Amino acid sequence: MEQRRAMVGQEQVDKLAKALKPDSSRENSSHERYTRHLGKRLHSTPLISKHTRDQYSLLAETLAQQSKRCEMYAKRFEYMGNMAESSRLSLLGKDSLRLLHWLKQAQDLGQPVPEHGFLDDTFNIIKVFPNMSKSDLILTVVSATDLQPPSGVSAANINPFVKIEFPFPSAAEPQRAKTNVMKNTCSPEFNESFKLSIDRTARDLRYRVQSTAIVFDVYHKSHCRAGGTLFQGDRLLGTAQLPLAQLETECDLLESLPFLKDAHGPKGMKERHPKQPYAKLLVRLRIREPLRGLEVQRLVERWLYLDAIQLQILFQGLKLNLKPVM
Numbered sequence: 001m002e003q004r005r006a007m008v009g010q011e012q013v014d015k016l017a018k019a020l021k022p023d024s025s026r027e028n029s030s031h032e033r034y035t036r037h038l039g040k041r042l043h044s045t046p047l048i049s050k051h052t053r054d055q056y057s058l059l060a061e062t063l064a065q066q067s068k069r070c071e072m073y074a075k076r077f078e079y080m081g082n083m084a085e086s087s088r089l090s091l092l093g094k095d096s097l098r099l100l101h102w103l104k105q106a107q108d109l110g111q112p113v114p115e116h117g118f119l120d121d122t123f124n125i126i127k128v129f130p131n132m133s134k135s136d137l138i139l140t141v142v143s144a145t146d147l148q149p150p151s152g153v154s155a156a157n158i159n160p161f162v163k164i165e166f167p168f169p170s171a172a173e174p175q176r177a178k179t180n181v182m183k184n185t186c187s188p189e190f191n192e193s194f195k196l197s198i199d200r201t202a203r204d205l206r207y208r209v210q211s212t213a214i215v216f217d218v219y220h221k222s223h224c225r226a227g228g229t230l231f232q233g234d235r236l237l238g239t240a241q242l243p244l245a246q247l248e249t250e251c252d253l254l255e256s257l258p259f260l261k262d263a264h265g266p267k268g269m270k271e272r273h274p275k276q277p278y279a280k281l282l283v284r285l286r287i288r289e290p291l292r293g294l295e296v297q298r299l300v301e302r303w304l305y306l307d308a309i310q311l312q313i314l315f316q317g318l319k320l321n322l323k324p325v326m
Helices: 002-019 024-042 050-080 083-108 205-211 266-270 308-317
Strands: 116-126 136-145 160-166 175-178 189-197 213-226 229-243 252-258 280-287 296-306
Touching: 050 083, 050 116, 050 296, 083 296, 136 160, 136 213, 160 189, 175 189, 213 280, 229 252, 229 280
Parallel strands: none
Antiparallel strands: 116 296, 136 189, 136 280, 160 175, 160 213, 213 229, 252 280
């Protein structure tokens, strides 16, 4: 009787499986989805404390960032022609990814956070963005904060945008750009990048870099009526400036700029705009390498390591076949 019930039960299972069997055209994708679903079920995270989850999250984020830094530094050493150091950093980045995979496996199995620590490593690298050309200048308008509205406009109805003037190749023929309008905010997030150009072979380049600045005019886009006709009017909220002198020794600038009282006078660069006492404009500026040429930068990095032996013993005990960290 029990055997007959088992046979009937198996027949029902077979019929159900046949009815639910996907079309051959979608068999592979369905199987992949089922495999992913099954993997999630098999490796669903057991109950662990919030403190343990936070520790795992912090370690995972650190390893991911560590891998990205290794890749960036490896490219810089390759640019310098130091292939040995480039290869070492590439391997270190791969090890970080492998440890990250192991860490996630340990968390899925509900294991305690593995032993870990930090080691200091010193690098002598150059300041360079190898993917940029020597004439490229990438300007990013990140955000503005605490903009004060013009008269007759509430803080909730400011529509800010930024006009950019870069005095190259000359002050008479500057390069210009403009962000999109952000509506109804006094702290807009622009995150817009603009590709400008600079001639490193110009004879007066050093003088102009030391004496000029990129000008940012922040406007409010308003809609006005005159004689029954609707037209747009731009009202200046304030002006900020980014001096270029730092580009002689730096290739990556991130600056929070105050608004100026007088954008054209030399004293104005140190005074705040009376109508924008607390407003700031956050911008980023990048060039391929400092204008003075390649310079070596000494960096001390703290690298996270995990107890690989502890992880190997854990996975071997659970009969999981994972490659050892090299």
